[in-house]
Amino acid sequence: MAGSTDGRVTAAVLIIGDEILSGRTQDTNLRDIARYLGVLGVDLAEARTVPDVQDEIVAALNALRERYDYVITTGGIGPTHDDITADAVAAAFGVELIEHPEILAMMSARWGVELNAARRRMARVPVGGELVKNPVQGPPGFTIGNVFVLAGVPTIMRGMLEDVGWRLRGGAVTVARTVRVEGSGEGVIAAPLEAVAKAHPDMSLGSYPFFGDAGYGSNLVLRSRDPEELARALDELVAALRSAGIDNVREIENA
Amino acid sequence: MAGSTDGRVTAAVLIIGDEILSGRTQDTNLRDIARYLGVLGVDLAEARTVPDVQDEIVAALNALRERYDYVITTGGIGPTHDDITADAVAAAFGVELIEHPEILAMMSARWGVELNAARRRMARVPVGGELVKNPVQGPPGFTIGNVFVLAGVPTIMRGMLEDVGWRLRGGAVTVARTVRVEGSGEGVIAAPLEAVAKAHPDMSLGSYPFFGDAGYGSNLVLRSRDPEELARALDELVAALRSAGIDNVREIENA
Numbered sequence: 403m404a405g406s407t408d409g410r411v412t413a414a415v416l417i418i419g420d421e422i423l424s425g426r427t428q429d430t431n432l433r434d435i436a437r438y439l440g441v442l443g444v445d446l447a448e449a450r451t452v453p454d455v456q457d458e459i460v461a462a463l464n465a466l467r468e469r470y471d472y473v474i475t476t477g478g479i480g481p482t483h484d485d486i487t488a489d490a491v492a493a494a495f496g497v498e499l500i501e502h503p504e505i506l507a508m509m510s511a512r513w514g515v516e517l518n519a520a521r522r523r524m525a526r527v528p529v530g531g532e533l534v535k536n537p538v539q540g541p542p543g544f545t546i547g548n549v550f551v552l553a554g555v556p557t558i559m560r561g562m563l564e565d566v567g568w569r570l571r572g573g574a575v576t577v578a579r580t581v582r583v584e585g586s587g588e589g590v591i592a593a594p595l596e597a598v599a600k601a602h603p604d605m606s607l608g609s610y611p612f613f614g615d616a617g618y619g620s621n622l623v624l625r626s627r628d629p630e631e632l633a634r635a636l637d638e639l640v641a642a643l644r645s646a647g648i649d650n651v652r653e654i655e656n657a
Numbered sequence: 658m659a660g661s662t663d664g665r666v667t668a669a670v671l672i673i674g675d676e677i678l679s680g681r682t683q684d685t686n687l688r689d690i691a692r693y694l695g696v697l698g699v700d701l702a703e704a705r706t707v708p709d710v711q712d713e714i715v716a717a718l719n720a721l722r723e724r725y726d727y728v729i730t731t732g733g734i735g736p737t738h739d740d741i742t743a744d745a746v747a748a749a750f751g752v753e754l755i756e757h758p759e760i761l762a763m764m765s766a767r768w769g770v771e772l773n774a775a776r777r778r779m780a781r782v783p784v785g786g787e788l789v790k791n792p793v794q795g796p797p798g799f800t801i802g803n804v805f806v807l808a809g810v811p812t813i814m815r816g817m818l819e820d821v822g823w824r825l826r827g828g829a830v831t832v833a834r835t836v837r838v839e840g841s842g843e844g845v846i847a848a849p850l851e852a853v854a855k856a857h858p859d860m861s862l863g864s865y866p867f868f869g870d871a872g873y874g875s876n877l878v879l880r881s882r883d884p885e886e887l888a889r890a891l892d893e894l895v896a897a898l899r900s901a902g903i904d905n906v907r908e909i910e911n912a
Binding site: 625 | 672678681687688690691701705709735833844851863880
C-alpha cells in the first residue's frame with residue numbers, strides 16, 4: 403500500500419463506465435464518497451473517470467493505488483458483457499479470478515436453477531480478495547490490497563460504503579466553517595481573503611461565488627484539521643473583510 | 658496536438674477544484690460537456706478531478722493534452738488566491754502569463770478605478786492564448802494549443818462552450834438508441850445482449866438496470882457511428898431477447 407508521510411490519509415476514486423463519459427448518466431457517487439471519507443478524516447485527493455475498456459481501467463487503477471492510501475472504484479460489477487471491473491482488477495494485481503464460494507452459495511440460494519452463466523459472472527473475485535457487504539440488493543463488492551470495488555448504482559454504492567469505513571485508517575478530521583458575504587463580489591473579497599490565507603498556510607480557504615435573483619456574493623469556506631486555528635482564522639477573516647468596508651458578513655451553516 | 662489514427666476524435670475533461678473533491682459541490686459540468694461534445698462527434702474518453710494545487714494541475718494537463726485531441730478544463734479562473742488555473746496552464750506549456758489587453762480594456766470599462774489587483778488576475782492569459790467568449794458574466798476563458806480553459810460555474814461554463822464547438826474538428830456523430838426491458842433482470846438479459854454485442858464489435862452496447870416502486874428491468878443502450886448498423890443491431894437485439902422468452906421489450910426515447 404502507498405502511504406503518505408505527512409500524516410494525511412489519502413484516497414482516490416475511479417469511476418468506471420461509458421455511461422458517465424457519454425453524458426447519459428450524471429455521476430453522484432464521487433460527491434457521496436467524498437463526504438463519507440471526509441467524516442473519517444480521509445482526504446479525497448483525485449478522481450478519474452474511464453470507459454469500460456480493460457486496459458484503461460488497469461492503467462488508471464495501477465497509477466492510483468500506487469500513489470494514494472486507498473482507491474475506491476464504482477461501476478462495472480454487474481452480470482453483462484460490459485461489466486469488466488473484476489477482470490481489470492485481477493489483471494492489475496496480476497492474480498486469477500475465481501468464483502467466490504460464499505457468493506456462489508448466496509446466489510444459488512437466491513436463484514436455484516436460474517443461476518446462469520451471466521449471473522455467475524458476479525461471483526468472480528480476484529484471488530486474495532475479501533467481500534464487501536451489499537445490504538441493498540444483489541451480490542457483494544470486494545476489496546483487495548488497498549482497493550475497494552463497489553457497485554455503480556448509487557443506492558447500492560452507498561450501502562456498500564458502510565462496510566468500507568471500518569477498514570480504513572482514519573486521519574485527523576477536517577472541519578469546515580463558512581462565512582457568507584452578500585452584496586460584494588470576489589473582486590473586493592479577494593485581498594482580505596488572501597491575507598488570511600497567507601497567515602494560515604496549512605489551511606484551505608476557498609471562495610464560492612453565487613449570484614441570481616436573490617442577490618450576489620460569495621461563500622468563503624475555511625477548512626482545517628485544527629478547530630482552534632479554524633476559529634482564529636474565521637475571526638481574522640471577518641475582521642479583515644470589515645476593515646475592507648465589507649459589512650454584510652456572517653457565519654452560516656456549511657452549505 | 659495529439660491525434661487519433663482511427664478517425665475517432667477524442668477529448669478529456671479536467672475538473673479543477675477542492676470543492677468537488679471535498680464533496681461540497683456536485684459537479685455537473687462533466688455531463689454537460691460530454692453531451693455537447695457527443696453532438697459534435699467528439700468522444701469524451703477520460704475525465705480527471707484534481708485539487709487547487711499547481712503541480713497536480715500541470716501533471717494532469719500534460720498527461721491529457723498529450724494523449725487526446727482536445728482537453729477542456731473547468732474551474733479555477735476567478736479572482737481569488739486559490740484560482741490558479743491560468744498559472745498552471747502557462748507552466749504546463751512553458752510560457753509566460755501576460756495581462757491580455759482585450760480583457761484589461763473590457764474590465765477597465767466595467768470597473769474603472771475599482772479595477773483592483775484581484776480583478777486584474779482574471780485578465781491573465783498564457784502567451785499565445787486566444788480568448789473564449791463569455792456570454793454570461795465576467796471575463797472570458799481562453800484556449801492554447803489543444804486546451805480550452807473554461808469557468809467552473811455551470812451557467813458560465815455552458816455559455817463558454819458555445820465558443821468552443823466551432824473550433825473543434827468533429828468526428829462522425831455517434832447515435833444512440835435505447836431498448837427498454839421491463840420485468841426481467843440483467844441476469845437473463847445478459848446472454849442475448851452479449852450475442853448481439855459480439856456480432857457488432859465496433860458498437861457499444863450497455864445495460865443500465867433500474868428498479869424501484871415502478872418495477873424493475875434494464876435500459877439497453879446501443880451506440881454506433883453507423884445508423885444502418887445501429888438499426889440492424891436493434892432488430893437483432895429485440896429478436897434475441899424474444900427468443901430468450903423476454904417479451905416486455907420496446908424501443909424508447911433515449912433516457
